[in-house]
Amino acid sequence: MSTQEWAPATVSRRPDQALALELVxxxxxxxxxxxxRDVLRRPASPRTAAAVALHDHLASVLMRGTVVVGEGEKDVTPILFRGAEVGFGDGPECDVALSVGDGALSAVKDVTRSLSAIAVAERGALYEPPPDAVMEKLAVGADCAGVVDITRPVAENVRAVAEIKDVRVSDVVVAVLNRSRHRQLAQEIHDAGARVHLLEGGEIAGAIAAARPESAIDLLLGTGGAAEGVIAAAALSCLGGALQTRLESEGADKVFHVGDLVRSEHVLFCATGVTTNELLRGVQYHAGRSTTQSMVLSSKPDTVRVVKSEHRFA
Known part of the structure; x- marks a missing residue:
């Protein structure tokens, strides 16, 4: 057998499908x-427990990652802070954006429709939002990408979506985070004749669902964290969906699109349901085991995987 046949495989210099499956x-x-569910014996809050698990498992992933969207700044969180290095220390150099629970996980009350998520792209590709920045968002699928505009009134965008989908305005479903700040927005959606779908746990799943043809959600509107906007943009860049955003601190004129938030053709996204949400089923517990459902997205090659896994406890 030739020397070439025995040569070890080279490590990819870009995020690829092999890395995506590690991230699951x-x-x-x-x-x-x-x-x-064993809240009484759990030493940490759900969010802290999730962050520790994510941090520990990232240590064995074959990449040289730098956190650009994480759990906060270095002076307020010990792990997964902005600028933290994650991964095994070999493999492609990557930007990493993560959410340990899209929604305010509580130690005493489950938050419905939450998930854990991670996005990876080539180094320097992911937009780094200002700390604690608030971002206005509009998300749709590829079919409606060219007809919506975040600077237009809600009613105009709803009518444009209805026309493209060839449905009545009253059949258009708009996802909105269930927050008091969105009361006026929800009223505008109702006044436009469309239906409101309230997101309890978080907006990442809602934004991705708006880009999935089998989803009941047609459009996502509202304000939320800029960090979640970057992660959603990574997912939508793999799906061909559209995301338009505006940072409140930068005024209403500057609109960011997916290509502004994710400047790469090599993007990976993985998410696992914590509790059942618009995108994935939550963790299910059984005697001695648990099951999870995850979504794995890759931009090159363009693939969508839904993974069901069974985890047996020792």
């Missing part, structure tokens, strides 16, 4: 830790 283990571990 990471989001699964975070979701299981966050969703653990």
């Amino acid at each position: 283990r990471v989001t699964e571990a975070a979701a299981i830790a966050a969703g653990c």
Whole structure:
């Protein structure tokens, strides 16, 4: 056999599908830790437990990652802070954006429709939002990408979506975070004749669902964290969906699109349901085992995987 045939495989210099499948283990571990029902014996909050699990499992992932969207700044969180290095220390250099629980996980009350998520792209590709920045968002699928505009009134965008989908305005479903700040927005949607779908736990799942043809959600509107906007943009860049955003601190004129938030053609996204949401089923517990459902997205090659895993406890 020739020397060439025996040569070891080279490590990819860009995020690829092999890396994406490694990342599934990471989001699964975070979701299981966050969703653990043994609250009384758990030493940390669900969010902290999820962050620790995510951090520990990232250590074995073959990449040289730098956190650009994480759990906060270095002076307020010990792990997964902005600028933290994650990964095994070999493999492609990557930007990493993560959410250990899209929604305010509580130690005493489950938050519905939450997930753990991680996005990876080439180094320097992901937009780094200002700390604690608030971002206005509009998300749709590829079919409606060219007809909506975040600067237009809600009613105009709703009518444009209805026309493209060839449905009545009253059949258009708009996802909105269930927050008091969105009361006026919800009223505008109702006044436009469309239906409101309230997101309890978080907006990442809602934004991705708006880009999935089998989803009941047609459009996502509202304000939320800029960090979640970057993660959603990574997912939508793999799906061909559209995301338009505006940072409140930068005024209403500057509109960011997916290409502004994710400047790469090599993007990976993985998410695992903590509790059942618009995108994925949450962690299910059984005697001696648990099951998880995850979504794995890759931009090159363009693939969408939904992974169901069974985890047996020792």
